[in-house]
Amino acid sequence: MKAIEKGQKLQLEKEGLEKSFFVNLSWNQSSKPNYEIDASAMLISERGKLEEEENFVFYNNPTSLCGGLTVQNPSLAGLTKSFKIDTSKLSSNTAKVMFLITIDNGDTLNHRFGDISDIKVVISDLNKNHILEFKIDGMTKETAIIAFEVYKRNNEWRLQGVGNGFNSGLSVILKEYGSDKIKIEEEIKRPGTFESKEETKVENNIPVPKANISLSKITLEKKGESTKIDLTKREGNANNEIHINLNWNQIAKKSGFFRKAETIDLDLGCMYELKDGTKGVIQALGDSFGSRYNEPYIFLDKDDRSGSATDGENLYIAKPELLKKAAIFCFIYEGKSDFLEAGAYMKIKGLNQEITVNLDSPRPHLTFCIGILIENINGLVKIQKIDE
Incomplete structure (x- = not known):
């Protein structure tokens, strides 16, 4: 055996x-x-x-x-x-x-x-x-x-x-x-808004309309460009969780007339440092998936073993208030050896904001890319495009 x-x-x-x-x-x-x-x-x-x-x-x-x-x-x-x-x-x-x-x-x-x-x-x-x-x-x-x-x-x-x-x-x-978590993408009713699926509240037998929540969308175009998420603006029971999604073109373009298109598989991960000085790496290699409910409160929810999941790969920072900084990276696990052919991008969501970072300018023939740097500066979470 x-x-x-x-x-x-x-x-x-x-x-x-x-x-x-x-x-x-x-x-x-x-x-x-x-x-x-x-x-x-x-x-x-x-x-x-x-x-x-x-x-x-x-x-x-x-x-x-x-x-x-x-x-x-x-x-x-x-x-x-x-x-x-x-x-x-x-x-x-x-x-x-x-x-x-x-x-x-x-x-x-x-x-x-x-x-x-x-x-x-x-x-x-x-x-x-x-x-x-x-x-x-x-x-x-x-x-x-x-x-x-x-x-x-x-x-x-x-x-x-x-x-x-x-x-x-x-x-x-x-x-x-569990599949009971509702994704913002599934909630969108019209551009820029989504509506809660919770049951309509009733007061004095009169239904109270559900509130629409504005979803601010930003794209960081250039290297070094940044924006901020203000953790102090949390409303009601909303949590501070930041969700990073990595997605890409699953099939690379053919590089020659007689060559077949290749499937590309990317992996997502991060190098982090908490405010208390704790440092570590979250990635599928070595099964370092982290945890959403225990320290470091950073969690990679899966490694797309099939290479074909349409929602890409997802990383969650459950308690960004404990974070000092994190470099979010990705690398080509299988397929083409050039990021420029992957068509990769990251979407960062938190407190009704959605930030898109296209990984469109790494140097040629690289298989590893640091997409964004996240820094917690006195309750303001700075998201900066690195793309290197």
């Missing part, structure tokens, strides 16, 4: 696996028999969300909508929980299947994965031969683990050992991947 390292990515075919196989999650809680631990799985769409409740697969919902993922009862011998996945049956919109291990009421009862041993994922073929093993260690106070992923890239299904732990249990993962 071959061992998988954390973050390692493998192709099904090269590991001798067919389109259908078993993903087994296992743990030893003999020292803590009162802990209620279970495994589950979510089918995540190309936009990085769990779109349907029926695609959250666990003991009480043992089969996904498409029938491509099922809980096995009983599990494979010697393993705690088994799922059978058939990638040929997964819906075309499914970009990855995420496998989780969680402790029920862990935070309330102070039940933590640091007390649990031998946490692992075992991949087995249809003959129940164990092919791959991914051991998860280093857990302390976590109550939920994203253990493993089966994801699609360039129409090929691949495997990845994840092993990322979270506090606050399953709810944190559902907040990050």
Whole structure:
């Protein structure tokens, strides 16, 4: 049985696996028999969300909508929980299947994965031969683990050992991947405005009209050009979250008559420094996705493994008031080796402002580009176009 390292990515075919196989999650809680631990799985769409409740697969919902993922009862011998996945049956919109291990009421009862041993994922073929093993260690106070992923890239299904732990249990993962968050793009009623989808309030039996919120749109054209987001102008229960979206032309132009157009895949990330001096990097490489609910409060919501998601890649700065500065960068992960052919751009949204930065002037033949610099200056968040 071959061992998988954390973050390692493998192709099904090269590991001798067919389109259908078993993903087994296992743990030893003999020292803590009162802990209620279970495994589950979510089918995540190309936009990085769990779109349907029926695609959250666990003991009480043992089969996904498409029938491509099922809980096995009983599990494979010697393993705690088994799922059978058939990638040929997964819906075309499914970009990855995420496998989780969680402790029920862990935070309330102070039940933590640091007390649990031998946490692992075992991949087995249809003959129940164990092919791959991914051991998860280093857990302390976590109550939920994203253990493993089966994801699609360039129409090929691949495997990845994840092993990322979270506090606050399953709810944190559902907040990050649930589809109940309404996007501004979906709310636009006419240029420059959007309307809340909340139920109309009623006072004295008279409906109160919903308020339209102005969405100011700015484009930074030249290098060095900047604008500011004023965090002090937050209204009501609005949060300060800043959302950075990276998108690009998925197909590059042909460079010759007989040459095929190439698919381009970009990755998004940032180098940050918080006010308390903490420094770090958020990027898909090395699975440094960050967290929206814990320090550094910066979160990369997915890496577009398919290379074809229409909403690109998204980074969130949940608490910009804690930020000192951040350089938002992107690089060509696959495809053309020249940013000038990628047609890449960033959109920055926060407090009803939308700022567009076209990455249209990097030097030729570069595969890495710092798009913008974000600085927090006494509550004013400065967004500056770098494009280098």
